[in-house]
Structures are given as C-alpha cells and as structure tokens.
Amino acid sequence: MAEPAISFQDVTRRYPQKAAAGDVVALQDIWLDVPQGAVTGIIGRSGAGKSTLLRMVNGLERPSSGKVIVNGHDVGAASDASLRAIRREVGMIFQHFNLLASRTVAENIALPLEIASEDPARIPARVGELIERVGLTAQASRYPAELSGGQKQRVGIARALATAPRVLLSDEATSALDPDTTRQVLELLQSINRELGLTILLITHEMGVVRDICSHVAVIEAGRIVEAGETYSVFSRPGHATTRSFLQGVTGVAVPHFVAGQLRDTPQDASAEAVVQVTFTGRHATDPMLARLTAERGVSVNILAGAIEEIGDKPFGSLIVGLPSGRLDESRRFLEEHGLMTEVLGYVG
Structure with a gap:
C-alpha cells in the first residue's frame, strides 16, 4: 500500500x-x-x-x-x-x-x-x-x-x-x-x-x-x-x-416537519406506523425493493421523503417511509436480506 x-x-x-x-x-x-x-x-x-x-x-x-x-x-x-x-x-x-x-x-x-x-x-x-x-x-x-x-x-x-x-x-x-x-x-x-x-x-x-x-x-x-x-x-x-x-442537507433524508412533530419513541396503539429510514446502497440500490415488499409480503409502504442520486459513480439513496408497526420486524428483515439498511426513527399514530 x-x-x-x-x-x-x-x-x-x-x-x-x-x-x-x-x-x-x-x-x-x-x-x-x-x-x-x-x-x-x-x-x-x-x-x-x-x-x-x-x-x-x-x-x-x-x-x-x-x-x-x-x-x-x-x-x-x-x-x-x-x-x-x-x-x-x-x-x-x-x-x-x-x-x-x-x-x-x-x-x-x-x-x-x-x-x-x-x-x-x-x-x-x-x-x-x-x-x-x-x-x-x-x-x-x-x-x-x-x-x-x-x-x-x-x-x-x-x-x-x-x-x-x-x-x-x-x-x-x-x-x-x-x-x-x-x-x-x-x-x-x-x-x-x-x-x-x-x-x-x-x-x-x-x-x-x-x-x-x-x-x-x-x-x-x-x-x-x-x-x-x-x-x-x-x-x-x-x-x-x-x-x-x-x-440531511444533501441526501433528502430529513424527516418532514409534519411527521417530526408527531414522532414517539414507542407505538401508541396497534394502528401505529413506524417511521423508518431506508438506505439504498450496493447492487440493490436501484432495485424496486419497496415495491417488492408490498407485492411479495403484502406490506403497505408510505413514502414520506427521500432522494436517490450518485456519489462518485455509485448509486445511493435514502428514503423515509412509514411501515405498519405490527409488521416492522418482518419488513426490516426482508429489506436487510437484500442489502438495504434500516433505522427506526420513531412511531406515529
């Protein structure tokens, strides 16, 4: 070296x-x-x-x-x-x-x-x-x-x-x-x-x-x-x-204000939605993984904010999405098995 x-x-x-x-x-x-x-x-x-x-x-x-x-x-x-x-x-x-x-x-x-x-x-x-x-x-x-x-x-x-x-x-x-x-x-x-x-x-x-x-x-x-x-x-x-x-200023990953004001550390009830940051990198960065999550697992996905761009010559994207809190673990496993990264930011009613 x-x-x-x-x-x-x-x-x-x-x-x-x-x-x-x-x-x-x-x-x-x-x-x-x-x-x-x-x-x-x-x-x-x-x-x-x-x-x-x-x-x-x-x-x-x-x-x-x-x-x-x-x-x-x-x-x-x-x-x-x-x-x-x-x-x-x-x-x-x-x-x-x-x-x-x-x-x-x-x-x-x-x-x-x-x-x-x-x-x-x-x-x-x-x-x-x-x-x-x-x-x-x-x-x-x-x-x-x-x-x-x-x-x-x-x-x-x-x-x-x-x-x-x-x-x-x-x-x-x-x-x-x-x-x-x-x-x-x-x-x-x-x-x-x-x-x-x-x-x-x-x-x-x-x-x-x-x-x-x-x-x-x-x-x-x-x-x-x-x-x-x-x-x-x-x-x-x-x-x-x-x-x-x-x-936050360059990758479109800021939580929208109308969501940020409602975030809680824990779900308030069974209908709560988990707010999750999904980071797309590597060979699956441009694949429609959220669409596949819905089509293959029947999980509804609410896209709140995000952007996909290139850093150098590599695709990079970050989305803020809402997922049903009752299916959060299953959804995260599916996404992470396909090389995406997830982070739970909080919950909204």
Missing part, C-alpha cells in the same frame, strides 16, 4: 492563555491519513478546527504534540530552509482569492515563480500554460477588479499550481461563489486531480461539495475527528450525529 501523501499522527494543537483561563485546545488527538492522488474533504462547523488542521500541512501552524508528515517530510520538525522546500510542493487556494489588485492575471500567477527565484526567461511560458489550463486566456492582461468571483478563483487555482506542487490545499474555495460557479470550480479541481494526479485536501462546511468531488472525507467536531473514510461509506453508513446532521 502506498504511503499517504499527508499523515496526521496524534496531533494536538494548544494555544496557551493566561494561567487562570487554561489553554485553548484547537485540535486534539488527530489521526488521519490522506491518500496519494485522492481528493479528501475535511468538513465541520465554524470553529471546529478545520482551518488549523489545513494550516498544519504547509507549516503555517505547528503541532503542540504529534507529527504532520507531508510527502515523507515532518513539517513540524522542519528547519526554515526545509520548510521552504516543503511549501514548494504544497499549493494553496483561498476562500477570498488573495489576489494582488495592482497585478494582472498573468502577473498574479507569476508571483510564486518569482518568489521561488525561477529563471525569468521560463516564467512566461509556464504562466501561459497555467492560464490556458484554467480557461482564462482572454483575461490574461486584466486586473482582479475586472474579474468575476469565479474568474478570480481560477486565477487563485492557477497561482497555486505555479510551482508544480504535489499537494493542493483548498480553504473553503467555493463558499463565496454562487451554485453554478461553484460547480464549474469543482469540475476544474476534479480535472486537475485527474490529469495531474495531485492530492487535494479541502476544507468545507458544505456536504454537497464533499459529495460532488471528494473520494474521502473526515468529519471534525470540537477539534477531534469523529468520523473518516471513503465518502461513499461515510454517506451510506454515518456513525456520528454530526455526520448525520450534515447529510
């Missing part, structure tokens, strides 16, 4: 405060491997520790304990000279673009090459190649004030690629963009990952971004990784409440 591109090994980051207040712990006991060539998302709410984790990769933050290994280099232990070399292999895209207003598109992209003391004669060709890759050939001589938000982010991506990094970091790169522009930027990042083989580590608070681009995901809450793995596995079998709350 290939060594991970980035490895967080028991990483903790504390910020000392006045003695009476105690330290602020931004990250605690972080173990996480980012696979080579993968697009990995770190998702969490504001203040969860996402940005601190990302800044560990290029040495803008150093761990209080533990190690951050990037392409075989211990970032926290690196000397200034070694850290400069590591940073050449790590590009970064920012939420608010961070472009220099006094420089044109081409000049902004050239800046990292100038800082790295690249041969001036080689810079124009490299810049031209990058401008073409991000689709801004016609805007090469324009200034940031003349660009749309999506165009500014494309400049930021080209600039991050200037030194031919092996790792690309994305700090909420699409959160300031409209949905259509977000889709275009994500498609560009996917093509870069695919064509250049770059490892991409991105932080976001939007599970839709993870669904659309990430092969792997880690969920962070209060400075700890609470869940991590391949995106499809995490989406289909979320094990933590934070993950499930994020997923």
Whole structure:
C-alpha cells in the first residue's frame, strides 16, 4: 500500500492563555491519513478546527504534540530552509482569492515563480500554460477588479499550481461563489486531480461539495475527528450525529416537519406506523425493493421523503417511509436480506 501523501499522527494543537483561563485546545488527538492522488474533504462547523488542521500541512501552524508528515517530510520538525522546500510542493487556494489588485492575471500567477527565484526567461511560458489550463486566456492582461468571483478563483487555482506542487490545499474555495460557479470550480479541481494526479485536501462546511468531488472525507467536531473514510461509506453508513446532521442537507433524508412533530419513541396503539429510514446502497440500490415488499409480503409502504442520486459513480439513496408497526420486524428483515439498511426513527399514530 502506498504511503499517504499527508499523515496526521496524534496531533494536538494548544494555544496557551493566561494561567487562570487554561489553554485553548484547537485540535486534539488527530489521526488521519490522506491518500496519494485522492481528493479528501475535511468538513465541520465554524470553529471546529478545520482551518488549523489545513494550516498544519504547509507549516503555517505547528503541532503542540504529534507529527504532520507531508510527502515523507515532518513539517513540524522542519528547519526554515526545509520548510521552504516543503511549501514548494504544497499549493494553496483561498476562500477570498488573495489576489494582488495592482497585478494582472498573468502577473498574479507569476508571483510564486518569482518568489521561488525561477529563471525569468521560463516564467512566461509556464504562466501561459497555467492560464490556458484554467480557461482564462482572454483575461490574461486584466486586473482582479475586472474579474468575476469565479474568474478570480481560477486565477487563485492557477497561482497555486505555479510551482508544480504535489499537494493542493483548498480553504473553503467555493463558499463565496454562487451554485453554478461553484460547480464549474469543482469540475476544474476534479480535472486537475485527474490529469495531474495531485492530492487535494479541502476544507468545507458544505456536504454537497464533499459529495460532488471528494473520494474521502473526515468529519471534525470540537477539534477531534469523529468520523473518516471513503465518502461513499461515510454517506451510506454515518456513525456520528454530526455526520448525520450534515447529510440531511444533501441526501433528502430529513424527516418532514409534519411527521417530526408527531414522532414517539414507542407505538401508541396497534394502528401505529413506524417511521423508518431506508438506505439504498450496493447492487440493490436501484432495485424496486419497496415495491417488492408490498407485492411479495403484502406490506403497505408510505413514502414520506427521500432522494436517490450518485456519489462518485455509485448509486445511493435514502428514503423515509412509514411501515405498519405490527409488521416492522418482518419488513426490516426482508429489506436487510437484500442489502438495504434500516433505522427506526420513531412511531406515529
């Protein structure tokens, strides 16, 4: 198995405060491997520790304990000279673009090459190649004030690629963009990952971004990784409440309000209906299993909410259904025997 591109090994980051207040712990006991060539998302709410984790990769933050290994280099232990070399292999895209207003598109992209003391004669060709890759050939001589938000982010991506990094970091790169522009930027990042083989580590608070681009995901809450793995596995079998709350916005699995207000922990009488979340994955994901449950077992199914879509190239769906409480065990066995997952959310009269 290939060594991970980035490895967080028991990483903790504390910020000392006045003695009476105690330290602020931004990250605690972080173990996480980012696979080579993968697009990995770190998702969490504001203040969860996402940005601190990302800044560990290029040495803008150093761990209080533990190690951050990037392409075989211990970032926290690196000397200034070694850290400069590591940073050449790590590009970064920012939420608010961070472009220099006094420089044109081409000049902004050239800046990292100038800082790295690249041969001036080689810079124009490299810049031209990058401008073409991000689709801004016609805007090469324009200034940031003349660009749309999506165009500014494309400049930021080209600039991050200037030194031919092996790792690309994305700090909420699409959160300031409209949905259509977000889709275009994500498609560009996917093509870069695919064509250049770059490892991409991105932080976001939007599970839709993870669904659309990430092969792997880690969920962070209060400075700890609470869940991590391949995106499809995490989406289909979320094990933590934070993950499930994020997923409600992208998989259509929220219980409708008119049902949620009536839910009880136990059935009130024999006519009660069990409210069940059914998750469709694997080879039966697109099969009409609920229709078969009705046709073969005579169980009536009340579909309350749901959606079926793709994560990567795999079908994934989640439905909220009502099943007769008296036939709940039989219904769940039937569905689970065919590879579906079920969870009882409660009962309604």
